[in-house]
Amino acid sequence: NSAFQYCDQLVQVFEKVINHPIVSKSSVYYTGIDLGTAYIVLAVLDENYQPVAGAYRFANVVKDGMVVDYIGAIRIVKELKQELEEKLGTELLYAAAALPPGTMTLDSGVIKHVVQGAGFEITTLLDEPTAANAVLKIQDGAIVDIGGGTTGITILKDGEVIYVADEPTGGTHFSLVIAGAYKMSFDEAERYKQNPQNHRELTPVVGPVIEKVSSILNHHLRDYQVETIYLVGGTCCLKGIEDSIARQTRIPTYKPLNPMFVTPLGIALSC
Ligand code: ATP
Known part of the structure; x- marks a missing residue:
């Protein structure tokens, strides 16, 4: 992109x-x-x-x-x-x-x-x-920042912010789900999650959390004609998260090389 x-x-x-x-x-x-x-x-x-x-x-x-x-x-x-x-x-x-x-x-x-x-x-x-957006320089679309604790949603139209929201779901929830599924401590799950080599295997494990993020996005974006979602934040380092979100929101979704x-x-x- x-x-x-x-x-x-x-x-x-x-x-x-x-x-x-x-x-x-x-x-x-x-x-x-x-x-x-x-x-x-x-x-x-x-x-x-x-x-x-x-x-x-x-x-x-x-x-x-x-x-x-x-x-x-x-x-x-x-x-x-x-x-x-x-x-x-x-x-x-x-x-x-x-x-x-x-x-x-x-x-x-x-x-x-x-x-x-x-x-x-x-x-x-x-x-x-x-x-x-000082880095992305987007005029229209939604910037979705999936960080550690929260997901920030910002809708831009003609370069102006027209809507913002911050929801308490983020990378921490991904780690908690991994910790539960693999019987790991939270810190072990964090490290496991951050290793790109484990991302393919983790896809089904973290799937429900991605679905939760997508449903949050659907709720916030439904009243706006958002044509593109731009992902930032450390959690978006997860391989393929952009494809899942695109499928579940039916909005083309892109992320930079390193969203963190x-x-x-x-x-x-x-x-
Ligand atoms: P918030 O925006 O919620 O205040 P934050 O600014 O600390 O939190 P970021 O630094 O954007 O958030 O992202 C941190 C999250 O990204 C953590 O949950 C971390 O586990 C996750 N993360 C970092 N690198 C990777 C990676 N390679 N794969 C998956 N997740 C990652």
Whole structure:
């Protein structure tokens, strides 16, 4: 899908710099901070908005889009900031952060304090789908963000957001179902799920959870003429999830090469 050309190129560079940061003489660096239910991701761009470094950590500091462990969130962002500063040999000053759709008024103060508490100057606080669309650049269709704890749904028409919703079903539910079926601990199920080699075998196991996501989408999209669904969020790394959702919603569904890093990069681009 041509919509993903810029996105795929950006994400590919980002994946590389996570392991091999680019030490350059940029006059300024922009950091995007994605505080998720499952992961905290930091993406650093240089003055030309090119990815130069990135880091992420599994964390339990956010639930349903709300920061539940304030001190823990600050500590992890601070540690990731320090780690990136050492790799880049520079201080990271400016950061942007994002919130799930519809929670802006509820939680924006807390997120702001986490970012500032970690030592950043916060330049922008935006909603996650707007951040994702800074990378996807979609005019019409639905951006569906299946993350760790929630599924965010955003409908765009002529480049404008006309509808948002956030539902409490996400990757965590996939892992719980796998843990139950295979008699594994949650952590083992997480690791098993994230290995692409297991995805084919897991298709029937996680099928009912995908159906649940599709029924949520059908409920939210039914009053709008959505012609295309664009998938982002870590859970969409599951092989073939786009085909199941396309079948169950009867809407053509596409995803970029790595749907997990779209939002963090979009946040950084908005910094
Ligand atoms: P939320 O958006 O709900 O706040 P988040 O921002 O932490 O959560 P993401 O980072 O987009 O969400 O995605 C995390 C989820 O993606 C986790 O449930 C994780 O298990 C899942 N995930 C990550 N990589 C893979 C993979 N390769 N295969 C399947 N699932 C994956």
